[in-house]
Amino acid sequence: MIPLVEPGAALEPERLERYSRQLMLPGFGESAQRRLRAARVLVVGAGGLGSAVVPVLAAAGIGTIGVADDDIVELSNLHRQLSHGVADIGSRKTDSLADTVRAIDPDCHVITHDVRLSAANLPEILADYDLVIDGSDNFPTRYLVSDAAALAGKPLVWGSILRFQGQVGVSWEGQGPTYRDLFPTPPPPEEALSCEIGGVLPSLCPAVGSFLATETIKLITGIGDPLIGRILVYDALSAGTREIRYARPADAVPVTELIDYELFCGVSDDGTAVSAAELLARLRAGETPTLVDVRESDEVAQRRIPGSIHLPVGDIESGRSPEADGELIIYCERDPRARRAVRELRERGIDARYLAGGIRSFVDVGGEVISGAPAGV
Incomplete structure (x- = not known):
């Protein structure tokens, strides 16, 4: 050499x-x-x-x-x-x-x-x-x-x-x-x-x-x-x-x-991602962002983040929007569907971010999840 x-x-x-x-x-x-x-x-x-x-x-x-x-x-x-x-x-x-x-x-x-x-x-x-x-x-x-x-x-x-x-x-x-x-x-x-x-x-x-x-x-x-x-x-x-x-x-x-x-x-640094560690820290600090689960009903029933509402990504892409005030944090199993939902909502002028890595990452950092059907919108 x-x-x-x-x-x-x-x-x-x-x-x-x-x-x-x-x-x-x-x-x-x-x-x-x-x-x-x-x-x-x-x-x-x-x-x-x-x-x-x-x-x-x-x-x-x-x-x-x-x-x-x-x-x-x-x-x-x-x-x-x-x-x-x-x-x-x-x-x-x-x-x-x-x-x-x-x-x-x-x-x-x-x-x-x-x-x-x-x-x-x-x-x-x-x-x-x-x-x-x-x-x-x-x-x-x-x-x-x-x-x-x-x-x-x-x-x-x-x-x-x-x-x-x-x-x-x-x-x-x-x-x-x-x-x-x-x-x-x-x-x-x-x-x-x-x-x-x-x-x-x-x-x-x-x-x-x-x-x-x-x-x-x-x-x-x-x-x-x-x-x-x-x-x-x-x-x-x-x-x-x-x-x-x-x-x-x-x-x-x-x-x-x-x-x-x-x-x-295929990526953009647009500030729409929220890490699992950040979300967990905010929840433990008493913050109450509106969490929206965009998975299907059978997935949601197995585990979800407490306090989240359910609105499948297909419904969002069909024109529905979560009825909530303040910041929206969207999540799915990993995050592809949540990204789709965020893109759709932001095109309507709705401030929404997605949970990077989805509920899997949230669980990995020690986040609490529960089972059972959530509230809808």
């Missing part, structure tokens, strides 16, 4: 001491350490994976780290996003992560990109880096980063986590198959679980983050065999790993331009 980055200047004595345990690695030496110091790495996402991989990169000696994220630290992040603490709640995740890096190595240069990445801004940002790590948590961003890296001819180290499993791979146009070759099309929105809906084991973040950092170091220094054309799958419950090999399909369509990735993935 040809090293991605040329060596930088000779190391000062204190740097030789700092990295002494790395310098003695077979095939590594000062030359590899100088490559790390000269490297410029962009990390997309400052959440679970980003907050795990960035400190490792800083400690390993990466000279410049860019962090792109437009989110702020929330209490629900802290169980898995280990570079953030209670004092960081309300702060930008990029700023919190930069503080973490400065505590590890003040000489590591951190560039914060407090923006929502898009087809309009990512190419210009990526142009300043040698390599990109994607630790994002949604498919539009994953495809955006993959396509932008392919067009720029730069390697992409990507990872994903959900529940008890993690995946890691390397995508590099011109050197092997890419993320697009592995996943030509995104899953339907109703099947794309997020950590917010599906949950995640906190220890997955540092585990997969370490794999991401290792692949990055290998590419920069030219040591080892990167995960090009291979996916590493880690199962925390069995403590096992397996490898999946893949190749570029003969009929693969080359990436020639960046597109609207939210449209491509």
Whole structure:
């Protein structure tokens, strides 16, 4: 493997001491350490994976780290996003992560990109880096980063986590198959679980983050065999790993331009989703939004959220509307029917949101359900 980055200047004595345990690695030496110091790495996402991989990169000696994220630290992040603490709640995740890096190595240069990445801004940002790590948590961003890296001819180290499993791979146009070759099309929105809906084991973040950092170091220094054309799958419950090999399909369509990735993935960030954890917290705080169950009668009789009214999605699409004041939260078994109902109601000017993940997610976070026929509308 040809090293991605040329060596930088000779190391000062204190740097030789700092990295002494790395310098003695077979095939590594000062030359590899100088490559790390000269490297410029962009990390997309400052959440679970980003907050795990960035400190490792800083400690390993990466000279410049860019962090792109437009989110702020929330209490629900802290169980898995280990570079953030209670004092960081309300702060930008990029700023919190930069503080973490400065505590590890003040000489590591951190560039914060407090923006929502898009087809309009990512190419210009990526142009300043040698390599990109994607630790994002949604498919539009994953495809955006993959396509932008392919067009720029730069390697992409990507990872994903959900529940008890993690995946890691390397995508590099011109050197092997890419993320697009592995996943030509995104899953339907109703099947794309997020950590917010599906949950995640906190220890997955540092585990997969370490794999991401290792692949990055290998590419920069030219040591080892990167995960090009291979996916590493880690199962925390069995403590096992397996490898999946893949190749570029003969009929693969080359990436020639960046597109609207939210449209491509069939999702929109319109603020209509309510997470199960948020709904449960609000109900326990005494709030009383109007809950509307749009499933069929036999499903509703088995279990429902207390206080909800019943109006099947077919009735809503036929023109009926819930007769209720205030906020409407629509739910079904998972959420596809609830999304349909919300779209229909909002077209009539009715303020409605849907429960992401449906009643299943509500039960998973400890929400109370009851059986029996509910009130209608």
